[in-house]
Amino acid sequence: MINNEMFLNDTILNIFKSTDVETLLTNSLKCLKRYIPIDMIDLSYYLEEEHSILRLCTVEENRTYKDLYIKLPDSIKPEDFKRGFPNDCVYNYNERVAQTENKTNFICPTEGNSCIVLQCRNAGHVIGNLAIKVYKENVYTDEHKNLLRLLATPYTMALCTAITAREMRNSNYSSVKNSISQDSALTNFAMSVEPDMNKLLTQAKEVAEFSSAVLLTGETGVGKEVFANFIHSNSDRKHEAFIKINCGAIPETLIDNELFGHEKGAFTGADSSRKGRFELAHNGTLFLDEVGELPLNSQTKLLRALQFGEIERLGGGKAIKVNVRVISATNKNLPKMVKDGTFREDLFWRLNVFPIEIPPLRERKGDIPILLRHITEKICRKFGIKNIPEIDGSVMEKLISYQWPGNVREMENIVEREIIMNHATEMKFEHINTGMQFSSQPEQIITESNIALDHVMKAYILKTLHQTNWRISGKNGAAYILGIHPNTLRHRMKKLGIF
Numbered sequence: 001m002i003n004n005e006m007f008l009n010d011t012i013l014n015i016f017k018s019t020d021v022e023t024l025l026t027n028s029l030k031c032l033k034r035y036i037p038i039d040m041i042d043l044s045y046y047l048e049e050e051h052s053i054l055r056l057c058t059v060e061e062n063r064t065y066k067d068l069y070i071k072l073p074d075s076i077k078p079e080d081f082k083r084g085f086p087n088d089c090v091y092n093y094n095e096r097v098a099q100t101e102n103k104t105n106f107i108c109p110t111e112g113n114s115c116i117v118l119q120c121r122n123a124g125h126v127i128g129n130l131a132i133k134v135y136k137e138n139v140y141t142d143e144h145k146n147l148l149r150l151l152a153t154p155y156t157m158a159l160c161t162a163i164t165a166r167e168m169r170n171s172n173y174s175s176v177k178n179s180i181s182q183d184s185a186l187t188n189f190a191m192s193v194e195p196d197m198n199k200l201l202t203q204a205k206e207v208a209e210f211s212s213a214v215l216l217t218g219e220t221g222v223g224k225e226v227f228a229n230f231i232h233s234n235s236d237r238k239h240e241a242f243i244k245i246n247c248g249a250i251p252e253t254l255i256d257n258e259l260f261g262h263e264k265g266a267f268t269g270a271d272s273s274r275k276g277r278f279e280l281a282h283n284g285t286l287f288l289d290e291v292g293e294l295p296l297n298s299q300t301k302l303l304r305a306l307q308f309g310e311i312e313r314l315g316g317g318k319a320i321k322v323n324v325r326v327i328s329a330t331n332k333n334l335p336k337m338v339k340d341g342t343f344r345e346d347l348f349w350r351l352n353v354f355p356i357e358i359p360p361l362r363e364r365k366g367d368i369p370i371l372l373r374h375i376t377e378k379i380c381r382k383f384g385i386k387n388i389p390e391i392d393g394s395v396m397e398k399l400i401s402y403q404w405p406g407n408v409r410e411m412e413n414i415v416e417r418e419i420i421m422n423h424a425t426e427m428k429f430e431h432i433n434t435g436m437q438f439s440s441q442p443e444q445i446i447t448e449s450n451i452a453l454d455h456v457m458k459a460y461i462l463k464t465l466h467q468t469n470w471r472i473s474g475k476n477g478a479a480y481i482l483g484i485h486p487n488t489l490r491h492r493m494k495k496l497g498i499f
Helices: 004-015 021-032 078-082 095-099 142-149 152-169 184-190 195-208 224-233 255-260 296-308 334-340 345-351 365-383 393-401 407-422 450-467 478-482 486-495
Strands: 040-047 052-060 064-071 089-092 114-122 125-134 214-217 242-246 285-289 325-330 354-357
Touching (some): 021 064, 021 152, 052 152, 195 224, 224 285, 255 296, 296 345
Parallel strands (some): 214 325
Antiparallel strands (some): 089 114, 114 125
C-alpha cells in the first residue's frame, strides 16, 4: 500500500515545477514510474465548437506528440460529453471493453494495453482528460486510479494554464472562454490537493445555490474574501452586484452611514441622498468582512435588516425593502465575543447559518507548491516577465516547512518581493526568515485564540510606532508603513488599548 502523503509530496515537488506541458508530462512519466506502471501519459481538452479532442501533448519513453486533433464519433453526443463522459475509469482490455471500444478508443486504444482516464473538471464542467497507459493487458486497478486521482486538480490547473497560453498565442481565446472559468476565486481554491479543502469547496458550491447566510472564519490571509467571491460567482445572483464592506476599516461614527446610507440633510454636509451598501447590494451579495469589528449599536441595526429584509437611511423614516444575500467573515472568536458581551448572540445565529472555517496554509502543505507556482505566474504576468523563474527542490522544501503565519496573503507579498530581486536568475527566498518571526512549533504559532492574535498585532503596531516616533499619518507615518488608512490604525490602536 502506497502512502498517499509521501506520494503527494514526491510527485508535486518533482512534477509541477514547470508549466510547459511537455516538460510537465516528461517529469510525470519519470516520477510516476516509481508508483504506477506507465509507458505513456496524455493531456487533452475538449473543443466544444468542433466536438473534438485536442491532445495537447502525449509523452512516451522516447517520443513526444503535440497538438493532435481527434474528431469524436457521432455515437458520443456533445451533451453526453459535457455531462461527464468519459467517467473516471480503468480500462483493461477484455470482452466488455471490446464491446464498447467505439466509446473509449478515441482516448486510449485498449487492445493489448491498460489505461486510466481521469476527468479534468473546472467550474463543474469537464474540460478535458488526463490519460495514462501501460503496454500490457489487465494491469491497472482501482487503487492505481485512486492514487492518480490525488493529482487530478493540479493536472487540471496545468491544463487550464496550457490552454490559456495556447489560445493567447493563437489570438483565439474566445473559443475556450466558456470552458475555462477565469474567476480568480475558482482559480485559487480549485487548485487545492488537500481533501479537507476540496470538501469545503464542495460545501461552498452547495450553499451557493441558496440565499442562506454564510459565515467564513479563519486566520488573516487565508482567503476569506476570495471564498466569498467564489460563493457569489456560483450562485444565481452572480450577474448582480457583489458589494464588500470592511467593518474594521471604517470609523465607528461612519459605519451606519456606510451600511444604510443617508437622506439629504441628515447631517452637516449631507447635500444629497446616498445609498448604503445594503441598497447597492439589492438582489446581489453583501460581504461583511471583519464583521467581529462591528460596534454593538450597528449590530442591532444589522440584525433588524437581516430579520425583516428592510433598512432605513440615516435621517429618513421610510423603510426600504432589500433582497440581499449576506456573507460575513472574521478572524475573531465570535462565540467567545458573545460570551463576553461584545457581540450579540441573536446576530451571531443570524450570520452563522452555514459556517465555513478555512484552514491556515500551514495545515495545507500539499497546496503550497501549486499555490507558489500559480502566484509566481500571476505576478510575472503583472510585471510582463516572460521567462518564469523556477524554484529549486531544496528551496521548495524550505518553503513547505515554513509556517506561513500570514497565509496566502503573506505568500503573495514574499513571492512578489522575490521576483523583483531574482526574476532574472532563480528564486532563492533567502529573506524568508526576515521580518516578523514566529516559532516553528505549531502550538506556539498564531492559533484560534484571539488573545494570541491581538498580542502579536499590538506588538507589531507598537514596534512600528516607536520607529516613527508615534507619528501615525503622512508618508513616514506608521499607517503608511503598515499599508493601512490612518483612521483604521487609530481604530485598531483603540481596540488594542494602545491609547
